[in-house]
Amino acid sequence: MNIQDNYLKNKRNIFFSENKDIQNHREKLINIFQNDRFDKKNNESLKNVNLKNFIDFNYKYLNPEETSVINNNKENSYSIVSVNGQCSSFKDDKIEIIKILDEDYNDFSKNNTIENNDHFVNLNSLFLNSGFKILIKKNNNIKIKISNIVTDDDLTIFQKNNFICEEGSSLNLIEEYENKNNSMSNILNVINLEKNSYLKHFLIQDNSPNHNLIITSHSSCKKDSSYTQKIYNFSEGYVRNFHYSELIETNSEVDLQGIFFLKDNNTSNNKTFVKHLAEDCKSNQVYKGILSDRSKATYFSNTYVDQVAQKTEGYQLSKGILLSDNASYFSKPELKIYADDVKCSHGSTIGPIDENAIFYLRSRGMSKIAATKILISSFINEELNSIDNEQMSEIIQKKLVRYLSKVK
Amino acid sequence: MNSETLNTLDTYSKNKYKYGFVTDIDNEKSKKGLNEDTIRFISLKKNEPDWMLEWRLKSYSKWKKMKQPKWANLNFPEINYQDIYYYSAPKGFEKKPKNLSEVDPKLIETYNKLGIPLEEQKVLAGVAVDVVFDSVSVATTYKGELEKLGIIFCSIGEAIQKHPDLIKKYLGSVIPPGDHSFSALNSAVFTDGSFVYIPEGVKCPMELSTYFRINAENTGQFERTLIIADKGSYVSYLEGCTAPKRDDNQLHAANVELIALEDAEIKYSTVQNWYPGDEDGKGGIYNFVTKRGLCAGKNSKISWTQVETGSAITWKYPSCILKGDNSIGEFYSVAITNNFQQADTGTKMTHIGKNTKSKIISKGISLGKSQNTYRGEVSFLRKADKARNYTQCDSLLVGNQCGAHTVPYIDSKNNTAVIEHEASTSKINEDQLYYCRQRGLSHEEAVSLIVNGFCKQVLQELPMEFAVEAQKLVSISLEGSVG
Numbered sequence: 069m070n071i072q073d074n075y076l077k078n079k080r081n082i083f084f085s086e087n088k089d090i091q092n093h094r095e096k097l098i099n100i101f102q103n104d105r106f107d108k109k110n111n112e113s114l115k116n117v118n119l120k121n122f123i124d125f126n127y128k129y130l131n132p133e134e135t136s137v138i139n140n141n142k143e144n145s146y147s148i149v150s151v152n153g154q155c156s157s158f159k160d161d162k163i164e165i166i167k168i169l170d171e172d173y174n175d176f177s178k179n180n181t182i183e184n185n186d187h188f189v190n191l192n193s194l195f196l197n198s199g200f201k202i203l204i205k206k207n208n209n210i211k212i213k214i215s216n217i218v219t220d221d222d223l224t225i226f227q228k229n230n231f232i233c234e235e236g237s238s239l240n241l242i243e244e245y246e247n248k249n250n251s252m253s254n255i256l257n258v259i260n261l262e263k264n265s266y267l268k269h270f271l272i273q274d275n276s277p278n279h280n281l282i283i284t285s286h287s288s289c290k291k292d293s294s295y296t297q298k299i300y301n302f303s304e305g306y307v308r309n310f311h312y313s314e315l316i317e318t319n320s321e322v323d324l325q326g327i328f329f330l331k332d333n334n335t336s337n338n339k340t341f342v343k344h345l346a347e348d349c350k351s352n353q354v355y356k357g358i359l360s361d362r363s364k365a366t367y368f369s370n371t372y373v374d375q376v377a378q379k380t381e382g383y384q385l386s387k388g389i390l391l392s393d394n395a396s397y398f399s400k401p402e403l404k405i406y407a408d409d410v411k412c413s414h415g416s417t418i419g420p421i422d423e424n425a426i427f428y429l430r431s432r433g434m435s436k437i438a439a440t441k442i443l444i445s446s447f448i449n450e451e452l453n454s455i456d457n458e459q460m461s462e463i464i465q466k467k468l469v470r471y472l473s474k475v476k
Numbered sequence: 477m478n479s480e481t482l483n484t485l486d487t488y489s490k491n492k493y494k495y496g497f498v499t500d501i502d503n504e505k506s507k508k509g510l511n512e513d514t515i516r517f518i519s520l521k522k523n524e525p526d527w528m529l530e531w532r533l534k535s536y537s538k539w540k541k542m543k544q545p546k547w548a549n550l551n552f553p554e555i556n557y558q559d560i561y562y563y564s565a566p567k568g569f570e571k572k573p574k575n576l577s578e579v580d581p582k583l584i585e586t587y588n589k590l591g592i593p594l595e596e597q598k599v600l601a602g603v604a605v606d607v608v609f610d611s612v613s614v615a616t617t618y619k620g621e622l623e624k625l626g627i628i629f630c631s632i633g634e635a636i637q638k639h640p641d642l643i644k645k646y647l648g649s650v651i652p653p654g655d656h657s658f659s660a661l662n663s664a665v666f667t668d669g670s671f672v673y674i675p676e677g678v679k680c681p682m683e684l685s686t687y688f689r690i691n692a693e694n695t696g697q698f699e700r701t702l703i704i705a706d707k708g709s710y711v712s713y714l715e716g717c718t719a720p721k722r723d724d725n726q727l728h729a730a731n732v733e734l735i736a737l738e739d740a741e742i743k744y745s746t747v748q749n750w751y752p753g754d755e756d757g758k759g760g761i762y763n764f765v766t767k768r769g770l771c772a773g774k775n776s777k778i779s780w781t782q783v784e785t786g787s788a789i790t791w792k793y794p795s796c797i798l799k800g801d802n803s804i805g806e807f808y809s810v811a812i813t814n815n816f817q818q819a820d821t822g823t824k825m826t827h828i829g830k831n832t833k834s835k836i837i838s839k840g841i842s843l844g845k846s847q848n849t850y851r852g853e854v855s856f857l858r859k860a861d862k863a864r865n866y867t868q869c870d871s872l873l874v875g876n877q878c879g880a881h882t883v884p885y886i887d888s889k890n891n892t893a894v895i896e897h898e899a900s901t902s903k904i905n906e907d908q909l910y911y912c913r914q915r916g917l918s919h920e921e922a923v924s925l926i927v928n929g930f931c932k933q934v935l936q937e938l939p940m941e942f943a944v945e946a947q948k949l950v951s952i953s954l955e956g957s958v959g
Contacts, residue, residue: 375876390891393858403882405901408873412901416886419894 071101071123075194078127083196084170093177097190106187113186113310115398116335116364121280121306122191125252128222129197138165145211152219153198153227153253162208168199172230176258176286188282188308192226192256199228204265207236214243216253218279223251230258233265233293242270242460245303250278259287261295261320269297270460274467277304277332284310289320289349298455301328301336302467310339315349315377323352327448329471330363330395339368344377353384356448359395360475366398369414375406384414389421389447391440391475441472509558512536515664518563522633522667525640535653535663542657548820549849549881552725552762552789560727562665562698622680628673629684632700635671642673646704650733650770650797658764658791662698662731669699669730674709674740683939685714701732705740707773712743714942725753725788729764738773738800743781745938747946750786757816757845760788767794771803771832779806780823781937783946785953788817793851795824798832798863805834808934810946812953813846813878822852822869822883827860827893838869839931842878843953853885856893863893871901872930874923924951 075082075098084090106123108114132151138158146163148155158165177193204210218225233239245253261267267287275281281303287295301307313322324340342351353369371382388397401414421443429439445452445468452468455461507514515536519529544555622629628639636643653663670686686701705711728750734742744767753760763786769778780794790813796805807823825834834854842848850869871880882899904926912922928935928950938946 378876388888390888393891395891396887396889398885398887400883400885401897401899402884403871403899403901404879405871405873405881406879408876408878408903410873410901410903414882414897414899416884416897417895418886418888419896420891 071191071194072098074125074127078195081127081129081197082194083168083198084173087170090170090173090177093174094194097194100190101187104187111187112368112400113337113339115337115366117308117337118306118335121252122188122282125224126222127195127224129225130220130223132219144209145213147213147215149215149217150200151217152223153216153225153255155200162205163210163212164203164205166201168201168228168230172201172258173228176228176256186284186310188254188310189256189284192228192254192282192284195224195226195254196228197226199230201230201232203232204234204237204239206234209238211240212242214241216243216245216247216255218247218249218251218253221250223249225251225253225255227253227255228258229255230260231267232260233262233267235262236264237262238266238268240268240457242457243272245271245273245275245281247279247281248276252280252282254282255284257283257285259285259295261287261289261293263290263317264292265290266293267295269295270455270457271297271299272460272463272467273299273301273303273307275303275305275307277334279303279305280307281305282308284308284312286312286314287322288314288316289322291317292319293317294321294323296323297325298451299326299328300464300467301326302471303336304332304334306335308337310337310341312341312343313351314343314345315351316345318346319348320346321350324354325352325451326355327451328355328357328365329468330357330365331360331471331474333362335364337366339370341368341370342372342382344371344373344380344382346377348379349377350381351383354451355386356451357388357397358391358444358447358471359388359397360391362392362394364396364398366400368400368402370402371404371412371414373403373405373407373410373412377407378409380407380410380412382410382412384416386414386416387447388418389444390418391421437475440475444472444475508561510536510560510562510665514562518665518667521563522636524633524636527640527644528636531648531653532664535660536665538654539657539660539664542654542660544657548791548851549847549883550789550791550818550820551847552818555727555762557661563667625678625681626675627678627680628671630671632666632669632671632702635702639671639673642704643671643702646733646735647700647702648733650735650768651731651766655766658729659731659766662700662729662766666698666700666731669701670703671701672703672711672713674705674711676706677708678706679709680711683712683714685716697726697728697730699730701730702735703733703742703744704735705737705742705776707737708739710741712939713745714939715744715746716749716942725760725762726751727762727764728787730766732765732767732794734767734769734778736769736771736773736776736778736803739775740773741777741779742769743779743939744769744794745942746780746782746784747938747942747949748782748784748786748790749949751788752786752817753788753815755815755844757788760817761786762789763787763792764789765792767792768797769795769805770797771800771805771829773800773803774829775802776800777804777806779804779808779937781808781934782810782821783935783938783942783949784809784811784819784821785949787819790817790819790821792821793824795826796834797826797828798834798860799828800832801829802831803829804832806937807834807836807838807852808937809838810841810931810934810950811839811848811850812841812843812950813848814843814953815846816844817846819847820849820851822850824853825855825865827854827856827863827865830859830861830863832860832863834863834865836865836867836869837933838867839934840869840871840880841874841927841930842871842880843874845877847879847881849881849883850899851883851885853887854895854897855885855887856890856895858889860890861892863890865893865895865897867895867897867899869899870930871899872927873901873903
């Protein structure tokens, strides 16, 4: 079934299909699909993607039976269970959680600059069926943990979330994606950081082979704000992590980090895009990948420095280890710079595990596998050590051990 | 920026292009426009055998179906292929002159102005030159001496007639006419260029060199160069380019193919100084060049060195296909853009054989309102065991109206191959500048010194004759834009 028929057939179940503006916008999106036809040749973000799963899908969505729970166990910490992309509303003097509104949809479709060439974001807008909005009120310091659960097989979830940190607030956000059933989630996180706010965002992805996860985030940082994102991808199914960031006012910072562990026939597509639109901003993009068996990965990173964005510092680093003959890694670290007083750099390496290091360890009596495991752990040690949350660090260590146990 | 810098900027931004003169020689041109008749006309003028004409026509039919590649970061109006003369020759060149005394003295004068060692200078410099003027190869010096060694160095037109076997075997083998629209265009209408064949085991004793010049108005230059280094041979080849000042944009779409067989080495150096257009971005050459080398045999080596200072638009990616085991590909590049120039240049290293190595050093300097892009692809195919690549691309920005971009593509499909890539972008270090000024250098000299240092890694790869010229060229291009 083509996308247009699919949309028309399921229109009733999709959010905001009564709203005229949104209808018009969606019609435009359908036009884009029809003109472009997912042309892989001219859209590198579709490289290695098995498009059939994502274009030719059976739309199915179930409203969660159980309303999702919010526990306020400690004073400033909340844990949220989002079921099929929805969670119940909540309000106190520090945070507010509500269902996503059509005005949020409009805001995003008006302001976003990524939509035309990112088909997965367009699909998200077209079939939107869930999502919520979390607002952190002024000058609060909050911890939130969100578990994302999909209840049934064959569900197609299109979710838009909106995170807003008001002036002077800070948020420590942990999101878990651990799904065992055969379904697809297409999630867009829109993140707005007001003046002097701070968001630290962890994403742990550990899905079974039949769950496809597409996460896109779009963050914009105002004056003196800072956004840090750390992604740990242990999924056995397809994962796409695309993260766009805009530094719109001075002295803001963004730090996008990711580690992915791939095996079997798995594929992962990653992209980070930082736009420096104001003076004195900093950005950092670090992605590391370990690929074994027949796995494939792509990583696109892009730093754009506008003419006004003097005194910019922008760094990129991508590293890949190929453990098998049949694994492949494609990386494209791009710099686009229109201002002169900048410090920008990128580095990229792809290769096997250093043979000399293996030799050293083996000459001390270690088996080859043990040596390989040690070197893989040390490859990502820096990222693991930088986790300041003990509970998180433990979870990730466990997952790492599980991955390493399967390395041959 | 301080006021001094602004002043210097002002003084030199009207930087004169000293090769911008026109030589007033009668030209014989084909009719404007591109169609089968034009191609037949060119083929007839060049007295080509039928198989060559057929090859051209086939390429032309491919070109008709193709679209111009769009991925480059360049912005220019669509090229009207029907508004260009595809053949232009100084009159009286249908029959080649036997020696230099038969060449039009005005032409010789032009080359003297350009400082080309054609007469006396050739002895001093020891350079064998093949000069291509618009579409016709004028004279090839030093031919006799090279012949003694069995080296063939002549224009491609001559090679088509005298060495059809080599041409049939190798022409289009590295850059197939159907590769992209510019290669198809060139294959259809190429007019002249150089042909070099180095026989087995011969080390070419001197640097071979070609000088290209576009003289006539509204002409395109489509040269085709083919260099074959047989087993165990070595050759160093130099190429230089200039064009007169014109208000219109002129098209230049060249194809260069290199083939290195077992144990052979080819070193290819270019100093490209086509007319870049005036300070308002009017005129200038559109330079769409396809250069590709094939390391066909074991232990072969191809090394590209380029200094790109001219052209309104540069679209150029000298590449290496590392097919033979242990083969080596190198790419050294300095690209300087000023005023409204746009450059999208880089390389493509395709590792196919085992133990293949490649090295890329690229330095980009953007001044004025120019855009400078490095675009490079390094790919390791499945069989490229133990392949190795090192890439370094640095950009320097001078002024806040220009742009510097880096777009590397890195693709590894082999788990024993190692790839390293690093890049940096920054402006001229204030401390270094301060240090030089303190020692009595003017602002301008200091910048020139620092930039020359920045490019050193590449410039030192150039052969002696070129290194001096290139260094001067770098200083000239910089003049005035220092900040």
